[in-house]
Amino acid sequence: MRSIIRSLIILALPIAVLWSCTDDDNSEGKNVQDTFNRQMMLTGIADEIIIPSFEHYVSKLEGFRVAGDQFSLEASMPTLEQLRLTYLSAYKAWQHVSMFDIGKAEETKLRNYTNIYPTDPNVIEGNISNQNYNLLLPSNYVAQGFPALDYLLYGVGQNDADILSILESNAYRSYLSELINRLHDIGKDVLDDWKSEFRTTFINNNGSSATASVDKLVNDYLFYYEKFFRAGKIGIPAGVFSGTPISTSVEAPYSNRYSKELFQESFVAVQNLFRGISFDGSTTVSSLEDYLQHIQELNQTEDVAQKILDQWSLAEAQVNSLSNSFKEQVETDNIKMLEVYDEIQRAVVLLKVDMLCSFNIQVDYIDADGD
DSSP: OHHHHHHHHHHHHHHHHHHHHHOHHHHTTTTTTOOOOHHHHHHHHIIIIIHHHHHHHHHHHHHHHHHHHHHHHOOOHHHHHHHHHHHHHHHHHHTTTTTOOOTHHHHTTHHHHHOOSSOOHHHHHHHHHHOOOOTTSGGGGGGSHHHHHHHHHHTSSSSHHHHHHHHTSHHHHHHHHHHHHHHHHHHHHHHHHIIIIIHHHHHHOOSSSTTSHHHHHHHHHHHIIIIIIIIIIIIHHHTTTTSSOOGGGSSSTTTOSOHHHHHHHHHHHHHHHHHTBOTTSSOBOSOHHHHHHHHHHHHTOOOHHHHHHHHHHHHHHHHTTSOSOHHHHHHHHHHHHHHHHHHHHHHHHIIIIIIHHHHTOOOOSOOOTTO
16 A cells, blocks of 8 residues: 555656646746856856766776776785775765766766666676677676676675685686776766866856756756665665565665665765755855755745755654665665655655746656656
């Protein structure tokens, strides 16, 4: 019954968006005097959040690549442990850039090549054994990126000794190095584009059309929140859409200890973009929260921004009760996962209905529910 109710709510949400945005009582005078400085907001987000996040990510990938080279030269437990540490650092850094699927990241399908899970061990093992593969093909999304590395570093054997023995072979070490180097190269390509031409393009495209930067950024942000943050990290493993829990669909199931940590990193990134908190936490910039408050003051409407932040606080409190391993959490007490999902879902309505209507932005993607 609980899953049926969720399904009805999910199906009703697109209708709610349409109705809320066109309701005569709510739309009268809405955003009539919207003088918010979008270009200033875009500049702050680019310079203090997006570019520093990608710089941090690429720097962690560089450390990961160095550790990979060391392991290739000398496969041992110390070099394997160092490789695992740098893997985690890079994976956590990824959580801060994943939502920015815009510009070169969108063009090159960065997210698809970096973090599509669950990975497919059969495809990975096939690639390693036959040595005839093309990582550019969509069929190999599930055989590369952090999920594939999670399998290689933690899942190819029954214990660390077995894993080390397997990874000592030239075929495995070669594939491992290729995956690490590919992550670095495609991540650096996106960073380089931001630091050359795309930053200016992004900031100057400050209008209010469907192809303007604010509209695209907000839509990408919501798409990430719905599909990859809410559904991918919590909803699908908890069985929200299938009716049956799928513990193996959590993020990083083979290491089986980092899924909560990765989720929390992502949650910090989601909230920091909304609030305009710089990547290093030292300053704040003009933000989506500021934009909502600007519209609230102009039109004497309710404080949507504060409602969003309050809802996220409730969600964080629920997350704190979860196991460090979401796989174990799903298998032992999935109710808590469903409760976290519910709190995250309540913010979807605030973001996708109230915030979008305040900004007068239309959804530009097919609803992510059920993916």
